[in-house]
Amino acid sequence: MEYEIVIGMEIHVELGTKTKIFCSCPTEFGQDENTHTCPVCLGMPGVLPVLNEKVVEYATRAGLALNCEIAHFSKMDRKNYFYPDLPKAYQTSQFDLPICTGGAVGIEVDGVKKDIGITRIHIEEDAGKLLHESADGTLLDVNRCGVPLIEIVTEPDLRSAEEARAFAEKVRNILEYTGVSDCKMEQGSMRFDVNLSIREKGSEVLGTRTEMKNLNSFRALIRAVQYESKRQIIELKKGREIIQETRKWDDAKGVSSSLRSKEEAHDYRYFPEPDLVPIVLEPSYIEKIKSELPELPEAKKKRYVDEYKLPEYDAGVLTTTGVTARFFEEAVALYNEPKQISNWMMVEIPPLLKENEQSMETITITPAQLVELLKLVKDKVISGTSGKEVLKEMFISGKNAGDIVKEQGLAQMSDTGELEAIIEKIVADNPKSVEDIGAGNEKAYGFLTGQVMKATKGKANAQVANEIIRAVVAKHLA
Amino acid sequence: MSLIREDVTYVANLARLEFSEDEVTALADQLGAVLDYAETLSGLDTSQIKATEHVLAVQNVFREDEIKSCLSNEDALANAPESEAGCFKVPRVME
Numbered sequence: 225m226e227y228e229i230v231i232g233m234e235i236h237v238e239l240g241t242k243t244k245i246f247c248s249c250p251t252e253f254g255q256d257e258n259t260h261t262c263p264v265c266l267g268m269p270g271v272l273p274v275l276n277e278k279v280v281e282y283a284t285r286a287g288l289a290l291n292c293e294i295a296h297f298s299k300m301d302r303k304n305y306f307y308p309d310l311p312k313a314y315q316t317s318q319f320d321l322p323i324c325t326g327g328a329v330g331i332e333v334d335g336v337k338k339d340i341g342i343t344r345i346h347i348e349e350d351a352g353k354l355l356h357e358s359a360d361g362t363l364l365d366v367n368r369c370g371v372p373l374i375e376i377v378t379e380p381d382l383r384s385a386e387e388a389r390a391f392a393e394k395v396r397n398i399l400e401y402t403g404v405s406d407c408k409m410e411q412g413s414m415r416f417d418v419n420l421s422i423r424e425k426g427s428e429v430l431g432t433r434t435e436m437k438n439l440n441s442f443r444a445l446i447r448a449v450q451y452e453s454k455r456q457i458i459e460l461k462k463g464r465e466i467i468q469e470t471r472k473w474d475d476a477k478g479v480s481s482s483l484r485s486k487e488e489a490h491d492y493r494y495f496p497e498p499d500l501v502p503i504v505l506e507p508s509y510i511e512k513i514k515s516e517l518p519e520l521p522e523a524k525k526k527r528y529v530d531e532y533k534l535p536e537y538d539a540g541v542l543t544t545t546g547v548t549a550r551f552f553e554e555a556v557a558l559y560n561e562p563k564q565i566s567n568w569m570m571v572e573i574p575p576l577l578k579e580n581e582q583s584m585e586t587i588t589i590t591p592a593q594l595v596e597l598l599k600l601v602k603d604k605v606i607s608g609t610s611g612k613e614v615l616k617e618m619f620i621s622g623k624n625a626g627d628i629v630k631e632q633g634l635a636q637m638s639d640t641g642e643l644e645a646i647i648e649k650i651v652a653d654n655p656k657s658v659e660d661i662g663a664g665n666e667k668a669y670g671f672l673t674g675q676v677m678k679a680t681k682g683k684a685n686a687q688v689a690n691e692i693i694r695a696v697v698a699k700h701l702a
Numbered sequence: 703m704s705l706i707r708e709d710v711t712y713v714a715n716l717a718r719l720e721f722s723e724d725e726v727t728a729l730a731d732q733l734g735a736v737l738d739y740a741e742t743l744s745g746l747d748t749s750q751i752k753a754t755e756h757v758l759a760v761q762n763v764f765r766e767d768e769i770k771s772c773l774s775n776e777d778a779l780a781n782a783p784e785s786e787a788g789c790f791k792v793p794r795v796m797e
């Protein structure tokens with residue numbers, strides 16, 4: 225029997241607002257424990273939450289960028305469950321009337337394009353962080369409690385780990401472009417839940433699914449999907465039934481295991497949040513946000529091909545993330561050589577980022593600095609090979625290309641006067657070569673060029689040198 | 703539509719409440735009576751009435767995304783029965 229993997233995803237994304245969703249505490253990451261709290265996010269009795277207007281704006285923007293319908297009327301609900309990361313014993317979320325519904329995102333895997341449906345996007349609050357460091361208890365940091373999230377829920381349209389990854393990357397790419405989130409996986413700004421089931425290929429009926437929560441890297445996502453699909457197929461082949469359950473993915477061990485919680489019934493007893501009033505968005509509000517959406521990756525890629533005449537491959541690579549695209553555009557604005565910039569950004573910069581433990585987010589050289597270097601190469605002040613060395617040095621020392629070229633004497637010798645003097649002497653010292661050339665042996669030019677390069681330690685501009693050699697030899701032969 | 707004992711124990715479990723057998727019986731009766739009373743509403747024809755999504759006739763109450771002062775770590779933890787290393791301390795939970 226041939227099996228088919230069916231995957232639906234839930235993606236939690238922290239919104240990049242300055243303050244929390246229902247109170248004015250900052251959302252800043254990495255602060256001392258329990259220093260960003262107030263009575264509201266601590267869940268003190270009698271406090272009243274007030275919704276952050278930016279949360280509504282960002283959720284609307286994200287929904288529009290992911291091709292969703294924005295609800296005219298939506299409301300907040302309480303999702304009740306007991307876990308110490310939630311001081312209120314409920315999470316304020318959206319149940320039956322989410323802010324966005326019915327979107328889609330196009331992905332491409334191995335040349336095959338397909339649309340992945342988005343069921344809904346709702347807004348909710350993040351929970352606190354549990355630290356398992358104490359010998360006889362669990363410690364709670366409430367700083368993250370109340371940081372605004374959007375949860376993006378897909379249709380069960382994904383069929384492989386590769387598709388799941390492509391979709392997750394595309395969503396990250398789009399959200400990063402729209403500026404609603406920094407999407408920093410290492411800070412937990414983006415987390416994936418995967419619902420996975422197996423069915424006979426061609427069947428319309430969905431199999432029993434398991435859920436894996438809080439996968440926090442693309443690598444974990446891929447490996448968890450691969451492992452869990454294999455596990456379920458083996459179970460089915462043995463004639464066993466899949467148990468509907470939440471499973472924990474252990475990224476270090478590379479295995480998933482059952483999480484049998486005491487609370488078997490997942491009955492969240494949702495009810496409308498009485499302390500928060502409905503969100504009613506007029507078409508004019510939605511239109512305004514739509515008109516302010518930045519150019520999204522797909523459109524940008526097309527424009528790079530049309531406007532900068534870049535190959536589709538280059539355009540795809542340069543638009544993978546917003547920061548890469550911004551770097552490229554700043555460079556092109558300073559120096560209209562898109563292909564040269566693209567080549568250096570795609571070929572030379574990535575290995576140097578890795579070597580220097582940087583990324584396009586943290587890159588220390590600026591577009592202007594790169595442009596200065598590329599002009600030196602283009603104008604043949606330095607050779608391409610020297611250019612690569614200079615770039616390497618720029619990453620290490622942070623110096624400008626021009627200064628490095630001067631300090632290391634890398635400039636090609638194009639000063640004809642100086643070169644002429646050197647060449648005159650070499651030609652005079654090698655009458656045999658001149659004779660050979662006179663006898664029609666063109667190869668002797670190669671020898672003379674070699675001597676010039678030796679005398680100038682390789683800094684002579686080869687083209688200029690050759691022209692001078694020919695002129696000087698001609699003079700000697702005349 | 704009366705409440706059965708299983709409903710009471712199920713809801714009690716979700717709410718982390720513990721009752722004796724007698725209490726469960728009593729609550730099933732009492733809560734059942736409340737639900738029966740609410741059931742009176744089913745007698746009304748509401749086919750022409752728009753569903754109420756929220757009890758207040760108010761909408762769009764927002765605040766600006768502006769940072770205001772927070773509690774100090776000491777104040778935040780002042781009411782905590784137990785604390786350690788600047789954190790609230792709770793009974794051990796499984797990861």
Ligand SMILES: [Zn+2]
Binds near residue numbers: 244248249263
């Ligand atoms: Zn707060």
